[in-house]
Amino acid sequence: MKDFYDAVYLSPHLDDAALSCGGQIFDLTQKGKPILIVTLMAGCLATMTPSKYAQSLHQRWQLDKDPVQARRAEDIAACKILGADWQHWDFLDCIYRVHPETKQPLYTSDQEIFGEIHPVESNLINAIAAQVARLPGCNRLFAPLTLGHHVDHQLTRQAAERIFPPQTLYYYEDYPYAQQYSAEPLTAQETGTWLKGIIQLSENGIAARIRSINCFESQLSTFFTSKGDLEKQIRTFIAATGGEKIWARIQD
Secondary structure, eight states, X not given: OOSEEEXXXXXXXXXXXXXXXXXXXXXXXXXXXXXXXXXXXXXOOTTOOOOHHHHHHXXXXXXXXXXXXXXXXXXXXXXXXXXXXXXXXXXXXXXXXXXXXXXXXXXXXXXXXXXXXXXXXXXXXXXXXXXXXXXXXXXXXXXXXXXXXXXHHHHHHHXXXXXXXXXXXEEEOOTTGGGTOOHHHHHHTSSSEEEEEEEOOOHXXXXXXXXXXXXXXXXXXXXXSSHHHHHHHHHHHHHHHSSEEEEEEEOO
């Protein structure tokens, strides 16, 4: 781990940075820029019994035994392809989090994980922000814009905004949700003036993004029908957008 990075990418889950920013990360590391990918919700389950909803996801992923460690290994393989350093933090994925008093699962359906943050999680935002504050120094920090409205993406963005000033904080469009949702309506309803940038990618960068996503074998069936479909979707999306889009907010 280095003391200073050109850019740090906050990834809510063990795949978000590669899915959304793999091309730019690869192109930066190939230019000798040190990059760090930090996955926040990568905590291990220990002795916890997952909810029925979480177990159904494990079955889809074909990771019934120690799913988090398997997903961490997938992420390490992807980071190596991209040439980036990595950190795995111990916050639990939302599908594993429970109410602190009742111990009942907080999120038990697709509708809930793409809904609003549970009211009891205000302290979690504080805990994440405190850890974000201890990150190595960097020129730029990237957080998810929260297209798709996933609760863990919302938590990640809110924590980053508590610590990093606008001049060093950038936002990436959350893929694959960026295929369904436009960022313009989201930024238009928020405060400040938003600037959009399109990072053009080298062919090697596009290929590396595809290879890194392929490392997440447990997650492929969630978003793609096959590895051929994965490559087709990524290339089609990049061709349509011109690269990978990022946003910055200038405070009024």
